[in-house]
Amino acid sequence: MSLTRTRRLRLALAGDRAVMAPGVVDAMYARLVAEAGFEAMYMTGAGTSATRLGYPDVGLLTMTEMVDNATRIADAADLPLIADADNGFGGPLNVRRAIQLYERGGVAAVHLEDQVLPKRCGHLAGKQLIPAEDMVAKVKAAVDARVDPDFVVIARTDALAVHGREAALDRAAMYREAGADVIFVESPLPDDLPHIAPRFPGVPLLYNMATSGKTPFLTRAEIEALGFKLIIYPNWLLLSALEAARRTLEVLRAEETIASVAPGVMSFKQFFDTARMAEIQELEARYGTSPEHRTEY
Numbered sequence: 001m002s003l004t005r006t007r008r009l010r011l012a013l014a015g016d017r018a019v020m021a022p023g024v025v026d027a028m029y030a031r032l033v034a035e036a037g038f039e040a041m042y043m044t045g046a047g048t049s050a051t052r053l054g055y056p057d058v059g060l061l062t063m064t065e066m067v068d069n070a071t072r073i074a075d076a077a078d079l080p081l082i083a084d085a086d087n088g089f090g091g092p093l094n095v096r097r098a099i100q101l102y103e104r105g106g107v108a109a110v111h112l113e114d115q116v117l118p119k120r121c122g123h124l125a126g127k128q129l130i131p132a133e134d135m136v137a138k139v140k141a142a143v144d145a146r147v148d149p150d151f152v153v154i155a156r157t158d159a160l161a162v163h164g165r166e167a168a169l170d171r172a173a174m175y176r177e178a179g180a181d182v183i184f185v186e187s188p189l190p191d192d193l194p195h196i197a198p199r200f201p202g203v204p205l206l207y208n209m210a211t212s213g214k215t216p217f218l219t220r221a222e223i224e225a226l227g228f229k230l231i232i233y234p235n236w237l238l239l240s241a242l243e244a245a246r247r248t249l250e251v252l253r254a255e256e257t258i259a260s261v262a263p264g265v266m267s268f269k270q271f272f273d274t275a276r277m278a279e280i281q282e283l284e285a286r287y288g289t290s291p292e293h294r295t296e297y
């Protein structure tokens with residue numbers, strides 16, 4: 001029997017290399033990440049907010065909207081999914097319910113942060129935090145709520161940008177003590193990076209390769225050398241696709257034909273192949289769809 005996704009993530013986190021988790025916002029991106037041969041994927045809350053609402057990451061999505069998105073992503077590819085769970089959508093009881101739903105939805109790990117409600121993207125200014133003790137209670141609630149002991153609870157602190165490095169590391173240490181499996185110090189600047197791992201010997205640390213550019217765009221090997229074990233790439237796929245879509249629209253507006261764009265986009269066949277056409281065809285054959293009615297290109 002194959003290993004559960006949570007076990008696979010645990011084993012990967014215990015390995016020598018840092019786990020690379022490209023950010024996805026829906027099932028198709030999950031398919032792409034799996035096809036590209038990555039061992040994990042990440043559901044970005046910022047990207048989910050943008051694609052679902054057309055609004056920035058300022059805490060407008062509800063818990064059930066986030067869980068719904070995560071569940072569809074988890075259904076689409078057999079990879080451990082690390083999901084953004086914002087600030088847990090309330091107090092410890094809200095965290096408890098959120099963890100239950102994410103876990104039932106097939107998610108392997110979530111990150112919870114110590115921002116007030118409503119939260120905002122960790123790379124934006126003006127963040128406000130809850131008291132560290134309140135976050136400790138949320139971390140405890142998250143750890144208690146999981147059924148599968150391999151489900152990974154990641155505690156994120158947004159304190160660095162608000163109260164400075166030492167306060168952030170102190171908070172992170174409290175969250176680790178409360179049971180967090182992985183520590184996520186949000187938006188470190190280049191000078192901060194060498195100071196994080198020495199405070200947490202043996203603790204898996206998350207590196208957020210956000211598109212803001214505040215945290216530097218290092219290589220996997222450079223990040224490993226700094227002592228990090230999990231790298232998320234939140235919005236890179238979405239921003240690549242959006243930029244390509246913007247260019248397509250410019251061309252269409254200018255040329256009033258799609259002809260010059262056509263050679264550069266994913267082919268019709270590749271699109272459906274990535275969307276698991278082969279599985280559909282096999283199911284049709286198995287369940288007796290007559291040959292003339294089977295889905296074919």
Ligand SMILES: C[C@](O)(C(=O)O)[C@H](CC(=O)O)C(=O)O
Pocket residue numbers: 023043044045046047057084120121122123208210211212234235
């Ligand atoms: C990790 C993050 O929470 C996300 O939603 O993906 C964001 C990333 C981003 O906005 O680029 C964050 O707050 O860092």
